[in-house]
Amino acid sequence: MICRYESKFIQNVVKEVGNRLNRKILNVEPYLVGIDSRVRLINLWLRDGSDDVGIATIYGIGGIGKTTIAKRVYNQNCHNFEGSSFLANIREISEQPNGLVRLQKQLVSDVTKRKAGKFHSIDEGIIKIKDAICCKRVLLILDDVDQLDQVSAIIGIRQWFYQGSKIIITTRHERLLRADEVSVMFKVQQLNENESLQLFSWHAFGQNQPLHGYEMYSENVVNHCGGIPLALQVLGSSLHGQPVELWRRALQEPEAIDDGKIQKILRRSFDSLQDDRDKNLFLDIACFFIGKDKDYLDRIVEGCDFYRVLGIQKLVDRCLITIDKDKILMMHQSLRDMGREIVRQESPDDLGKRSRLWRHKDSFSVLRKNTVRNLLR
Secondary structure (H helix, E strand, O other), X not given: OOOHHHHHHHHHHHHHHHHHHHOOOOOOOOOOOOOHHHHHHHHHHHOOOOOOOEEEEEEOOOOOOHHHHHHHHHHHHHHHOOXXXXXXXXXXXXXXXXXXXXXXXXXXXXXXXXXXXXXXXXXXXXXXXXXXXXXXXXXXXXXXXXXXXXXXXXXXXXXXXXXXOEEEEEEOOOOOOOHHHOOEEEEOOOOOHHHHHHHHHHHXXXXXXXXXXXXXXXXXXXXXXXXXXXXXXXXXXXXXXXXXXXXXXXXHOHHHHOOOHHHHHHHHHHHOOOOHHHHHHHHHHHHXXXXXXXXXXXXXXXXXXXXXXXXXXXXXXXXXXXXXXXXXXXXXXXXXXXXXXXXXXXXXXXXXXXXXXXOHHHHXXXXXXXXXXXXXX
């Protein structure tokens, strides 16, 4: 005869097996190159055995692979927690009617494994979330967060979480949370040259290296992508099975080949800047100050009433620019191209109506035309 302790033990085993079988496995890109080392570091943090409630941010520019890394981490670790939830596309969903309430309902449903019921407000949702997470060790991933109020509406405060719970936030904003709120930060770096060529080749040729005769074209396209996985995937897929003529065009007009998909995604970071002065500062750096000393730019900014030195730090926080150890301003080539395209779109055909001219020949052309116009008056 089975004693009640054995019966309880069997029930717990059945419940745990059921929970594990019911967990969602997230779809991940079929060709994962250079991701294992990045995932491994996050897994070490997730499995550190600490009873503290840990919060991590995975940050970097758009298209760098933050979401793919987070999905991989979730799939490998969700079974180690009593409850788990992956909330995707938070920035986009929160902009929709009742978007934050929908995200709250998903979180409660995922963690409790039952229908969340009706929420009439964000405040009501926060209380429901508190009840759902207070007694379970949970893994929660918030994907593509760009505002602090999104975090507050979804996770409430750290003290509500049961000991050992882990929260991961993917964002383009390095300083989304205060330093004392974050346990660890993971910056996603660009793929190296070999990784980039492999990822591009998988999408362009269905193998991990270029086809014979396409080596030079592939290397040139890969160099243009600058190690951004999204750019490598999009251009690789766009050029798959295409004639050599289109490959040559891709080197001159990559945005024409991918229908501007890469720049549209990169532009989200630019559009998220709330102050027009910060946007103008980014465009000025993209056109004129890449490779210049930060102190040099500081002196110019301080002399212009319509700029703020604080704006430089905002651009760094959103991964739109970097400042190296020698205080040199740097910007990813794809971001530079995006910024210059924004300026070009101000007046595609008339150079004189653009806000900035960074090529000497363009400036000379505008000055020469204006001189001719003045002589004809």
